[in-house]
Amino acid sequence: MPRTTTLECPGCPSLRALTFDVLGLIKVVEARGKEGGAPKVVERWGEPDSSKCVLAASINDRKRDPLFAVARKTDTIEVRSLVNGDLRFTVSNVSDAGLPPEDDAVVGLHLFAKQKLEQTSRSCTLLTCTTKGKVSMRSIEANESPAGSASISSSRTWSVCASGNIFCSKVDESENYALFGGKGVEVNMWDLENCTKIWTAKSPPKNSLSIFTPTWFTSATFLSKDDHRKIVAGTNSHQVRLYDISAQRRPVISFDFRETPIKAVAQDLNGYTVYIGNGSGDLASVDMRTGKLLGCFLGKCSGSIRSIAMHPELPVIASCGLDSYVRFWDIKTRQLLSAVYLKQHLTNIFFDSNFDDEALKPAVADTSLNSQSANETEIRDKEETLPLKRKNASKKDGRHKKKKETKENEGSGDVSIENDRCNKKALKENKGDEKPKLKKKSKRSKCEVVEDAS
Amino acid sequence: MGGKRKKSGSEAAAEFETDYENEKYINKENKKQKKLVEEKKGEILPSMIKNKEKRSAVHAKLKQEKKLEKRKKIKARDAAEKRALELGEEPPPKNVPRTIENTREIDETVCKPDDEELSVRVNAVDVNDLKGATNLELRRRRKKLFAGNDADEFSAILKREHTPKVLITTCRFNSSRGPAFVSELLSVIPNAQYYKRGTHDLKKIVEYAKNRDFTSVMVVHTNRREPDALVIIGLPDGPTAHFKLSKLVLRKDIKNHGNPTSHEPELVLTNFTTRLGHRVGRLIQALFPQDPNFRGRRVVTFHNQRDFIFFRHHRYIFESKESKQTDSDVKKAKNGKVEKAPQEKVVARLQECGPRFTLKLISLQHGTFDTKGGEYEWVHKIILKHRVPTTENEVRDHPL
Known part of the structure; x- marks a missing residue:
């Protein structure tokens, strides 16, 4: 709900976030300075045009030359630089079936962070998923010639569902598995290496009145970074479900949250907390080990939440949606840190994790192949903010130490194949610990009456 | 009382002496005034007096005095304005009430x-x-x-690419004031058609209306034979606004009401300022054809004030009247300077017709009607945790 007076917001730590809206604009929101800085829109990329509405977006914020990909309503996918928004190349996503783009819009997009061995740094891999369930994985080679041209070096296309509409898709952290779900499509998981379906959920049984609620998944995510086997999914019938691939095909835990469909689900770094946002603007955090509601994020948010993003280092989450506000929340106190009004219905939000690093290393910009002037302005920006950033960085070191424990648990952030193997080993060990727990949980959930979260 | 008089200053005494012989009445007045001054000094409030008769007397006097003061102030202000006008100066700025x-x-x-x-x-x-x-x-x-x-979704209609076509229906059980209100709505909104609700689902009706090229659907909801809610659905994928409807006065209950003609009305939307207000305003605007028939002199007003949308429906007429020559005009005419031509004054006269009601937005839904799986752009939320508001306006939010 728009307020006539601003709430007393404590302000948020320095961060940088990208928002995408229905007019196809990309806005960069930055909060600078020490604790208490008010975030502002610093840049706006693109022209307002309703036909270029952003449907899905994905980010790859590696240290060197970070990129992000945007899928638009016009059936094109743009890959841009995260630093200054320069367009690297566009790919058209025209389907072979000849369906008009309205019927077969892109719902899921993933820009792979992992580089395949044979690929050069200039190329990137994209996974797209359309409403009709057509998934394609393409690696794209950017040409030397002016931005905008690109050649597809390899592509694989397969269909995820025969009928129904896909509404959510997600690729896990190791980028080996992807899950899809939607209206009339049970959550299913695919192995991206072999393009095979490895698991499908089973719809829950009829209730005591023998009424069957039709399947309609609206959002889904992997519960933890290093484990692809646990999935949290939100349904249109305002249910949040936890699936465990290794345990059973029916949900391990399921509970209701309020009365409107769950529109966004995001996982915490700790691997058990989940943030859920629904169609009437309620945002809450839930402990998925027990299915207990930890608390709601109270603020005057009254428009449907479309996207939730978790900051990779700070204890901050951001939510955005149809009320055209981006709101930053503190995880621990569940307090509103600040809200930015962005005028349009927002569809997606991402944090730029190496915002602080950037300030310390202005040399990064050299790698970009874009116009010189843009680079210059960028560098100047960095120089201006340099002293502040150093302070922050030093401050943040303390935080890093705090986070270290959790990070060690999660395994290293690098995603090379070797590391993956190591991770898998570690996973197995972890799994050994976790399995008995899980069984317990499942038993409990069976006897538990479905909890009313509200 | 005598004692008090003695206390009052020597100048008063002198005044008394001079006036004493003239009239007793004036004397009395003076006494009263003196007494008042005394009271102000001693701060005797009427509430401190225990005798009711005296108290009411004192109170009445105070009130009268205030009234006189106010009148004097207004007179002075008007005089200053007049003088400024005569001298050709800029008149003092008009006070705007807060x-x-x-x-x-x-x-x-x-x-x-x-x-x-x-x-x-x-x-x-x-x-x-x-x-x-x-x-x-x-x-x-x-x-x-x-x-x-x-x-947005309404641009096609508002750019006159399509003419709006409205389907009006009711809730399932509909009687007494409900149908009457619907029939009046039909007379207000041109190109509107009433469909019996029967037992059809609203989602089905929306689907039906989409196929028949309707641009909006309106649903009047009645509770205990009294219309209490209005749903406006933009088609084919426009938003759904859910309003609370109150203070409905039908045409026949309005004194000296007029009967509307079939001309296309002019539309007045006021105060739809915020982004949400703008959107709701455009939703309402899209119900009416965008080319008003000015010959019909029919106005439909949606006035937003503190989140309540007031609906009024009027006919107006411009009447040119010969302005009456006041005394001052006559005097000027005698002076022989003023032109003799009769001054023509155009007066707009209003006649209210059609229903009168108040709307309040409860929710604005993205997409067409869908209570279960709908996404809201805005919902009226009651937040229980309150802190003490710091400003007047913080007590209430103004989403519209």
């Missing part, structure tokens, strides 16, 4: 005319271009800026 409405703090969501993102075609207007453009052209462009709200 109301809740005009002390409202403007929030960030209020649409500004120079807002870029409100319009889609802004980029066609270059700053350099504007410099070279003539005034008229500039205005036209500015207009385009305003009107270029192409992004």
Whole structure:
């Protein structure tokens, strides 16, 4: 709900976030300075045009030359630089079936962070998923010639569902598995290496009145970074479900949250907390080990939440949606840190994790192949903010130490194949610990009456 | 009382001596005044007096005095204004009363005319271009800026590409004031058709209306034979607004009401300022044809004030009257300077017709009617945790 007076917001730590809206604009929101800085829109990329509405977006914020990909309503996918928004190349996503783009819009997009061995740094891999369930994985080679041209070096296309509409898709952290779900499509998981379906959920049984609620998944995510086997999914019938691939095909835990469909689900770094946002603007955090509601994020948010993003280092989450506000929340106190009004219905939000690093290393910009002037302005920006950033960085070191424990648990952030193997080993060990727990949980959930979260 | 008089200053005594012989009445008046002054010094409030008769007397006197003072002030102000006018100076600035409405703090969501993102075609207007453009052209462009709200669902209707066609229906059980209200709505909104609700699902009705090229669906909901809610659905994929309806007065209950003609009405939307208000305003605007028939002299008003939308329906007429020559005019005429031609004064007269009601937005839903799986753009939320508001306006939010 728009307020006539601003709430007393404590302000948020320095961060940088990208928002995408229905007019196809990309806005960069930055909060600078020490604790208490008010975030502002610093840049706006693109022209307002309703036909270029952003449907899905994905980010790859590696240290060197970070990129992000945007899928638009016009059936094109743009890959841009995260630093200054320069367009690297566009790919058209025209389907072979000849369906008009309205019927077969892109719902899921993933820009792979992992580089395949044979690929050069200039190329990137994209996974797209359309409403009709057509998934394609393409690696794209950017040409030397002016931005905008690109050649597809390899592509694989397969269909995820025969009928129904896909509404959510997600690729896990190791980028080996992807899950899809939607209206009339049970959550299913695919192995991206072999393009095979490895698991499908089973719809829950009829209730005591023998009424069957039709399947309609609206959002889904992997519960933890290093484990692809646990999935949290939100349904249109305002249910949040936890699936465990290794345990059973029916949900391990399921509970209701309020009365409107769950529109966004995001996982915490700790691997058990989940943030859920629904169609009437309620945002809450839930402990998925027990299915207990930890608390709601109270603020005057009254428009449907479309996207939730978790900051990779700070204890901050951001939510955005149809009320055209981006709101930053503190995880621990569940307090509103600040809200930015962005005028349009927002569809997606991402944090730029190496915002602080950037300030310390202005040399990064050299790698970009874009116009010189843009680079210059960028560098100047960095120089201006340099002293502040150093302070922050030093401050943040303390935080890093705090986070270290959790990070060690999660395994290293690098995603090379070797590391993956190591991770898998570690996973197995972890799994050994976790399995008995899980069984317990499942038993409990069976006897538990479905909890009313509200 | 005598003692008090003695206390009052020597000048008063002198005054008394001079006036004593003239009239006793004046004397009495003076006494009263003195007494008042005394009271002010001693701060004797009427509430301190225990005798009711005296108390009411004192109170009445105080009130009278206040009234006189006020009148004097107004007289002085008017005189100053008149003098300024005569001298050809600039009159003193008019006082504007402070109301809740005009002390409202403007929030960030209020649409500004120079807002870029409100319009889609802004980029066609270059700053350099504007410099070279003539005034008229500039205005036209500015207009385009305003009107270029192409992004939303209503733009096709508001740009007159389609004529609006409205389906009006009711809830399932509908009687007494409900049908009467619907029939009046039909007379207000041109190109509206009433369909019996029967037992059809609203979702089915929406589907049906979509196929029949309707541009909006209106549903009047009655509770205990009294209309209490109104749902407006934009088609084919426009938003759904859910209003609470109150204070309904039907045409026959309005004194001296007129009967509307079948001309297309003019539409007045006031105070839809914020982004949400703008959207609701456009939703309402899209119910009516965009080319009013000015010969019909019919006006439909939606006035937003503190989140309540007031609906009124009027007929108006411009009457040219010969203004009556007042005494001062006659005097001037005697002086022989003033022109003799009778002054023509145009007076607009209003006659209310059609229903009168108040709407309050409860929710605005993205997409068509869907209570179960709907996404809301805005919902009225009651937040239980309250902190003490710091400003007047913080007590209430103004989403519209």
